[in-house]
Amino acid sequence: xxxTETDVQMVYANDDVEVKFLDQGGSRxxxxxxxxxxxxxxxxxxxxRFARKAGLSAIGFxxxxxxxxxxxxxxxxxxxxxxxxxxxxxxxxYGSSMGGYGALKYSSALxxxxxxxxGPQTSxxxxxxxxxxxxxxxxxxxxxxxxxxxxxxxxxNSYLFYDPRERFDLANAGMIGQAAPAIHQVRxxxxxxxxxxxxxxxxxxxxxxxxxxxxxxxxxNRAVRALRAPSGVRATGIARALLARHxxxxxxxxxxxxxxxxxxxxxxxEHDIAKMHLANGEALLAMRHVQIARRIMPRYMLFxxxxxxxxxxxERWGSAHRVYSESLAIDDADAVTHCVLARIEVELxxxxxxxxxxxxxxxxxxxxPRILRRVAAIHQACGAMAAAHYNNLxxxxxxxxxxxx
Numbered sequence: 001x002x003x004t005e006t007d008v009q010m011v012y013a014n015d016d017v018e019v020k021f022l023d024q025g026g027s028r029x030x031x032x033x034x035x036x037x038x039x040x041x042x043x044x045x046x047x048x049r050f051a052r053k054a055g056l057s058a059i060g061f062x063x064x065x066x067x068x069x070x071x072x073x074x075x076x077x078x079x080x081x082x083x084x085x086x087x088x089x090x091x092x093x094y095g096s097s098m099g100g101y102g103a104l105k106y107s108s109a110l111x112x113x114x115x116x117x118x119g120p121q122t123s124x125x126x127x128x129x130x131x132x133x134x135x136x137x138x139x140x141x142x143x144x145x146x147x148x149x150x151x152x153x154x155x156x157n158s159y160l161f162y163d164p165r166e167r168f169d170l171a172n173a174g175m176i177g178q179a180a181p182a183i184h185q186v187r188x189x190x191x192x193x194x195x196x197x198x199x200x201x202x203x204x205x206x207x208x209x210x211x212x213x214x215x216x217x218x219x220x221n222r223a224v225r226a227l228r229a230p231s232g233v234r235a236t237g238i239a240r241a242l243l244a245r246h247x248x249x250x251x252x253x254x255x256x257x258x259x260x261x262x263x264x265x266x267x268x269x270e271h272d273i274a275k276m277h278l279a280n281g282e283a284l285l286a287m288r289h290v291q292i293a294r295r296i297m298p299r300y301m302l303f304x305x306x307x308x309x310x311x312x313x314x315e316r317w318g319s320a321h322r323v324y325s326e327s328l329a330i331d332d333a334d335a336v337t338h339c340v341l342a343r344i345e346v347e348l349x350x351x352x353x354x355x356x357x358x359x360x361x362x363x364x365x366x367x368x369p370r371i372l373r374r375v376a377a378i379h380q381a382c383g384a385m386a387a388a389h390y391n392n393l394x395x396x397x398x399x400x401x402x403x404x405x
Contacts, residue, residue, distance in 0.1 A: 029088035033102030190237030
């Protein structure tokens with residue numbers, strides 16, 4: 001990869017992880033971990049623009065795929081940059097979601113004097129109690145067997161920021177808190193999974209980092225409350241939370257505060273409205289809103305899959321097949337979507353293609369119970385279809401033979 005900034009160096013790279021360094025002197029080093037599906041065309045590494053504007057030296061760990069920073073790739077990187085790290089006595093680990101996991105998991109190994117982890121997961125291994133398909137689909141047995149965050153991984157003076165209304169994030173915060181009881185947990189209600197978005201601008205981010213570095217938990221909580229109050233992220237969170245019980249009120253709030261919503265927040269709100277209509281059996285209304293979400297973010301996997309589910313509800317099997325194929329063109333290692341495609345191919349009467357889709361799913365996740373159950377059901381459906389197909393051929397052959405005689 002060619003770097004466009006002459007003062008950003010590639011200090012380490014392997015097949016799955018790159019580490020880049022922005023040298024602006026000083027005693028403080030920002031150590032960032034990029035989130036899932038980070039787009040390097042937007043920035044050289046996650047947090048690079050903030051660090052440059054703030055005058056901070058920084059290193060950025062960037063995963064080349066959704067690998068969740070397994071130790072086999074990250075620990076050699078940390079060893080390789082040990083001399084560089086030693087130049088900075090004040091080291092801040094920083095990340096969100098997958099990046100938040102990386103920041104926490106390797107904070108001790110990096111010698112972090114403070115860690116800011118936003119919406120991190122404790123693991124993606126189903127054996128560690130992770131049940132969210134969006135995360136477990138990236139699990140690879142062997143590679144991710146020993147990835148759960150434990151107390152020895154977490155540096156002293158670490159902060160876990162999360163939205164307690166996000167059930168998955170709340171569960172992960174609980175598991176991380178059990179493993180590392182000394183971690184400071186900072187709740188940010190209605191901020192959503194990407195609660196890091198309450199920080200808008202380099203000055204608030206610097207202030208929050210300073211408070212964490214000083215170990216001022218009360219100051220951190222005050223700063224978070226002040227940042228949350230005017231945030232468009234909070235307005236989005238409130239509107240999304242109201243959809244289930246008070247949809248008309250939620251949609252009014254969405255309209256009133258739409259100028260505060262960032263692009264992704266607006267798309268997620270439209271997607272939530274689509275999911276609400278789909279759950280209510282209003283597939284055509286759901287289609288209208290998912291199409292808005294997809295116009296804003298056409299390649300966002302969640303929206304593509306919901307689009308496919310709506311088409312399934314409308315029994316538009318050919319269109320559903322095309323949409324799910326879009327998803328696999330982005331991520332062919334998604335075993336769940338291969339299973340969904342197989343089920344649709346059964347509906348289309350293409351049982352041989354359905355079995356091939358099952359084969360692909362099992363090649364990706366051969367030991368996943370949910371995948372195995374889905375594949376078994378599809379094989380059963382294909383077997384019945386094949387039997388009906390050949391029985392029909394046999395009847396036609398018998399009819400032809402009878403007509404000849």
